[in-house]
Amino acid sequence: MAFDDISAWLVWVFPLVASVFVPLIAKKGDKVRNYFVIAVAVVTAAFAFSLVPGVFFGNGLPTESTIPWIAGINAGVYIDPLSILFTCLVAFFGLIIAIYSWGYMKGEEGLTRYYFLILLFIGSMIGLVISDNLLQLFIFWEMVGLCSYALIAFWYKRPESVNAGNKAFIMTRIGDISLLAAIGILYMTYGTFSLHGIISDMQSAAAAGTLNTGLMVTAFFLVLGGAIAKSAQLPLFTWLYSAMEAPTSVSALLHAATMVKAGIYLLARFILIAAAVAPLMIALQPYWLPTVAWIGVLTAIVGATLALTTTDIKGVLAYSTVSQLGFMMAALGSALNGAASVGWFASLFQMVSHAFFEGLGFLLAGGIIHALGTRDMRLMGGLRKAMPVTFALMVIMVITTSGLPPFAAFFSKGLIITSVTGAGYLAEAILLYATTAITFAYVIRMLSLVFMGKESEHLIKQHPHEAPNVMLIPAAVLAGLCIVWGLAEPLVQTFMHVNLGLTLLGSFTNIETPIFLALLVPTGLLLYWSYYKNYQAVRNIGGGSNPIATMLNHAYFFDDIYDAVTKGIGKFSEGLKYVDDLANLGLNSFAGWFVRASSKLKKVPSTTVQNYIAAGIVGFILIVVLIILTVGV
């Protein structure tokens, strides 16, 4: 095995194995355990980044390393720019969160469980993105779902946390089934789970003219179903808001930076597969890609409008994540030529810049929640004097999120809009422009509610203090990355081995940028005006009783619909139970009669248990009679 192969194996096996040792090492003391977890995260990150040069200076073609697993199926790693990009992001973010947790989770109960799950998550998430076959991918897909569930319900004594965990698990499960069905179709058709095998089988089928594109497009739609649930897209996005019951460090790692990107990874991977088979890519163009784009665009605008109304500081970040994931989906939907089109690269570029700015937002929100003991933004205000460093970093986060130049999201969002217009999706592009303007509005609203204005009464009571350095330094690192990541665009293009001919200067001079900036200016002025003229209007957005406010407060009634569906199932089950009880009553009285009849012979007291036994005997006799009647002796 080459050095790269060993790294690629260890980068996910090491944290998985190390996670098992967390409970053992916790016996030596809390400090030792924390050092151990950070050490594991450092080593994992080292393994991950040791893979970078090989890909950067390589030819961009995937390499595999496999070992035999279960009868005829190989387990393996798949090294290509896409998987290594994700691997590095996950390992890096795992390290950031391992350090941040030291400060944020200090003094909590059950930290051994927490650290075990964090390491298990890092291992399985890297395993997911580096798997060379779909079966392995699916197992890790389920494992990250499990970690997500367990970490959301970390404070298991709070009913909201437990309910949110259940909700996340059940809703993502819908997508899991869809993905499993897609994997089933592919295995049934090609008899292999391996990515490499599927591509080469598809290529030979396409060359022979026997490629069943209809079936394959169905499989791709099922894959999209998996991605929708995991990446919190319309209509299965409501779990992400509920998932904010998790500790903030978990929200940053799982629900902003990495786990919710699994759906984006899956689609990016499948688009790569399709791009290798020309007829399949053509078959995807009429329906599949526009569907992806539309789901992304609608999710983006729905998430942004909801972020505008929520009063929960983590809620803003959660809906912002939903909205940004929508941008990524829209970009993937505009990748008409697979990796050769701007959309595919734009989506992944946005994926990384989103991880930086949203992760930064969560890390800062964690510090604020610690200082104030509440997540309700209406109780906050005037925090900039008490927490100046957090304020400065939050300003960087706000600028990056809204997409102002020259920070990371300016380049990624510019690329996405270029790609969507380039694919000829005009309506989608207009909606994306609107979303960008709303994005600007909601981040400014958050900033003004939390940091601006007079100090609130709650604030004066709490005597807030700046977050400790162990929490600020990871945030500062992310803030730095927010600034430089956009400028690293040419390097990332080389790394991803996409030849799009994009330059940094081009991002400023294309036609989309002026429209984009021109939209931000009136929004900004409007906000500025409302801030000074009528401060309460910003504060109470969505607080009225008009239909739009009601709709936004109910998150477009999605949860109400799901509630009605579950209630319907409950009602159906009640009705069925009633019928069942009637039948049982009949059976019981019949059996009771039987027992009474027999008790006359044997003097047995009549009880329900005996009724069942008697019914069993009656049933057995009936079966014997039936067999005799039908088969004959």
Place this chain on the structure above:
Amino acid sequence: MDFVILSLVMLAIGIYGLLTNRQLLKVFISIELIATAATLNFVMLASSAGQGLGQAFLILAFSTDTAISAVILSLLVIVSKKYGTSNINEILKMQEKRDSEAEQ
């Protein structure tokens, strides 16, 4: 294809049991029935297709299933001891009551 029908019937009985029963143990039995139906379907399809892979996975499925059953049964004992009943509806009611009390 008889075994497919058999496993479908088992699945239907399991779902019916899930829908109509409120006792934890019966619910658990129904879930087991569904799991068994799935396993049966899996192994029979695999063996009729002449693949060894099905049997390999069957061993995995059985061992996991046994471990899960042990955990679930012990949880059931704890739950029914704690609440004094094994009726799901009553347990849920008690929990809701406790939650609303905790909020106040």
